[in-house]
Amino acid sequence: MTVSRTADPNVSKPAKVARDMAEPEDAGQIRMGELSELLGYSLKRAQLRVFDDFIRCMASLNLTPAQFSVLLLIDRNPGRNQTEIANTLGILRPNFVAMLDSLEGRELCVRVRSANDRRSHNLMLTDKGRGILARAKKLVATKHEARLNEVLGPANRAALLDMLATLARDF
Amino acid sequence: MTVSRTADPNVSKPAKVARDMAEPEDAGQIRMGELSELLGYSLKRAQLRVFDDFIRCMASLNLTPAQFSVLLLIDRNPGRNQTEIANTLGILRPNFVAMLDSLEGRELCVRVRSANDRRSHNLMLTDKGRGILARAKKLVATKHEARLNEVLGPANRAALLDMLATLARDF
DNA sequence: ACTATTTGATATGACCAATAACGATTATCG
DNA sequence: CGATAATCGTTATTGGTCATATCAAATAGT
Numbered sequence: 598m599t600v601s602r603t604a605d606p607n608v609s610k611p612a613k614v615a616r617d618m619a620e621p622e623d624a625g626q627i628r629m630g631e632l633s634e635l636l637g638y639s640l641k642r643a644q645l646r647v648f649d650d651f652i653r654c655m656a657s658l659n660l661t662p663a664q665f666s667v668l669l670l671i672d673r674n675p676g677r678n679q680t681e682i683a684n685t686l687g688i689l690r691p692n693f694v695a696m697l698d699s700l701e702g703r704e705l706c707v708r709v710r711s712a713n714d715r716r717s718h719n720l721m722l723t724d725k726g727r728g729i730l731a732r733a734k735k736l737v738a739t740k741h742e743a744r745l746n747e748v749l750g751p752a753n754r755a756a757l758l759d760m761l762a763t764l765a766r767d768f
Numbered sequence: 769m770t771v772s773r774t775a776d777p778n779v780s781k782p783a784k785v786a787r788d789m790a791e792p793e794d795a796g797q798i799r800m801g802e803l804s805e806l807l808g809y810s811l812k813r814a815q816l817r818v819f820d821d822f823i824r825c826m827a828s829l830n831l832t833p834a835q836f837s838v839l840l841l842i843d844r845n846p847g848r849n850q851t852e853i854a855n856t857l858g859i860l861r862p863n864f865v866a867m868l869d870s871l872e873g874r875e876l877c878v879r880v881r882s883a884n885d886r887r888s889h890n891l892m893l894t895d896k897g898r899g900i901l902a903r904a905k906k907l908v909a910t911k912h913e914a915r916l917n918e919v920l921g922p923a924n925r926a927a928l929l930d931m932l933a934t935l936a937r938d939f
Numbered sequence: 940a941c942t943a944t945t946t947g948a949t950a951t952g953a954c955c956a957a958t959a960a961c962g963a964t965t966a967t968c969g
Numbered sequence: 970c971g972a973t974a975a976t977c978g979t980t981a982t983t984g985g986t987c988a989t990a991t992c993a994a995a996t997a998g999t
Contacts, residue, residue, distance in 0.1 A: 627856045630844035631905070636916055636925065637818045637833055639932035642858070644811040646939045651808050662808055673801035680977065685798045687813070689957065694979060708978095716964045716977040734802070745807055748938050749931060754807065757931045760924055761810035767919050768817045850947065860988065865948055879947095887946040887995045 647745070654740040658733050663688070664700060665737075668730045671706055671720045678717035679708075705729055818916070825911040829904050834859070835871060836908070839901045842877055842891045849888035850879075876900055 632638050651662050660668070663686075670682050683693035697720075700706050705726035708718035722730065746754055803809050822833050831839070834857070841853050854864035868891075871877050876897035879889035893901065917925055 627841065627848060627852060628844040629856070630840050632837055632840055633933070634913075634929070635837075635908070636913065636929055636932070637815070637822050638837060639929055639936060640811070640815040640818055641833075642936035643932040643939075644808070644815045645858075646936055647808045647811055650939060662812075666803055666806075666809060669801050669803055670798065673799040677798060678977075681798060685800070687816075690978070691958085691980080692956065714965070714977080718978075737806070742805075742807065744939070745935075748934060753931055756927065758805070758807055758810055760920060760928045761807070761814040762804070763919060764916075765810060765813035765817055768814075768821065768915070851945085861947070862949080862989085863987070885946080885996070889947075 650744065651737070651741050654736050655733060658729055658736065660729070660733055663696065665730075665733055667696065667700065668705060668722065668726060668733070672722050672727065672730055675721040676719045678711065678719065680717070682720060700726075821915065822908070822912050825907050826904060829900055829907065831900070831904055834867065836901075836904055838867065838871065839876060839893065839897060839904070843893050843898065843901055846892040847890045849882065849890065851888070853891060871897075 648662055651665075655661075655665065666686055667682065670686065671677070674682070679693055679697065680690055683690050688696070697706070697708065701708060704723055706720060706722050708720060711717045711719050749757060819833055822836075826832075826836065837857055838853065841857065842848070845853070850864055850868065851861055854861050859867070868877070868879065872879060875894055877891060877893050879891060882888045882890050920928060
C-alpha cells in the first residue's frame with residue numbers, strides 16, 4: 598500500500614488562510630473527488646488510525662497488534678504448533694519464526710518439542726506471558742475499545758464489526 | 769503490520785476431517801478467542817481483502833489503489849504540487865517521488881515547473897492519463913464497488929463508509 | 940544582503956511480505 | 970522393509986513500504 602501512518606493528511610496548510618486576494622483563484626482545500634466514496638480508501642485510513650491507537654494504548658507493555666494476537670491465540674489454544682497458529686493469523690511460517698523468537702526471548706511463551714511429532718513445537722504461554730496478556734486485555738478493553746465505543750457508539754461499533762467480519766469472510 | 773495477504777487464514781485443515789476417534793481430543797478448529805471482537809483485527813483483515821479485489825479488478829490497467837488515488841486527486845486538482853498531493857494522501861514527500869516517476873514514465877501525468885515558484889512542480893494528467901483514469905473509474909464502479917454492494921447491500925455499504933470516515937476523522 | 944524556510948530529490952535504514960530451499964522427522968505405500 | 974513423498978521449523982533472499990536525514994535550488998523574511 599501507500600498511505601503512510603505519520604504523514605498526517607489534510608493538514609490543510611493553515612498558512613495563508615484567507616488570502617487577501619490576488620492569486621490563481623485556487624489555493625484552497627484540495628478536492629477529494631470520488632475518493633471519499635471509495636470503501637478501500639476509508640478502510641485503509643481507518644485501519645491505520647485504529648492500529649496507531651492500539652500501539653499507543655499498549656506502549657507500556659510494548660506489544661504490537663500482531664504480537665497481541667499471537668499471545669491471545671496461544672493462550673486460547675495451548676499446544677498447537679507454529680504452522681497452525683501462523684496460518685490462522687494469516688502469517689507465513691517463515692515470517693512467524695522471528696516473531697516467536699522475540700516473544701520467547703521476552704519469556705512470554707515457549708516452544709516445546711512435541712513428543713508425538715518431533716518436528717513440531719508445541720506453543721504455550723509462560724506465567725509471565727499470561728500475566729502480560731491479562732494486562733494487555735485490560736488495556737485494550739479500558740483504553741482502546743472504550744475509545745472506539747465513544748466515537749462510534751456501542752450499536753454502531755457492533756454493526757461495524759459485523760460488516761467487517763462479513764467482508765473478511767465472504768468477499 | 770503482520771497479517772499477510774496470501775497466507776490464507778483459517779484454511780481449517782480439511783485433511784483428516786471426521787477422525788475415527790483416538791486422538792488427543794483437540795485437533796479441531798482453532799479458537800479465535802476475543803480476537804473476533806477486536807475491531808482492529810477485523811479492520812485489517814477486511815482491508816487486505818478489499819485491496820486484493822481492487823488490484824484484481826484493475827489488473828488490465830495495472831493500477832494500484834495508491835496510483836489510482838493519485839491520478840484521481842491530480843485530475844480533480846490540476847496544478848497542485850507534489851507536496852500538496854502527497855500530503856492529502858498521507859504519503860511522505862520522499863516516497864512520492866518514485867511513485868510520480870512511475871506514473872510520469874507511463875505518460876499518465878506530467879510535472880511542469882511552476883512559473884510563480886520555480887521550486888515546485890505543477891502536476892496534471894495527460895490525455896492518456898485521463899483516459900486511463902476514466903476506464904479505471906468504470907472498472908471500480910462496475911466490478912469492485914458493485915461486488916461490495918452485493919456482499920454488504922447498499923444500505924450497509926453506506927453505513928460502513930460513514931463509520932470508517934468517522935474513525936479516520938475523529939479517532 | 941543574510942538567514943531561514945520550502946520544494947523536490949537522494950540515500951539509507953527499518954520493517955513486512957513472499958518464495959525457495961534445507962535438515963530433520965514422519966507418512967505413504969509398493 | 971525400504972524408497973519416496975510430505976511436513977515442520979528454519980534460513981536466506983528478494984521486493985515492497987514506511988520513515989528519517991540530508992542536499993541543492995529557489996524563495997521568503999528581516
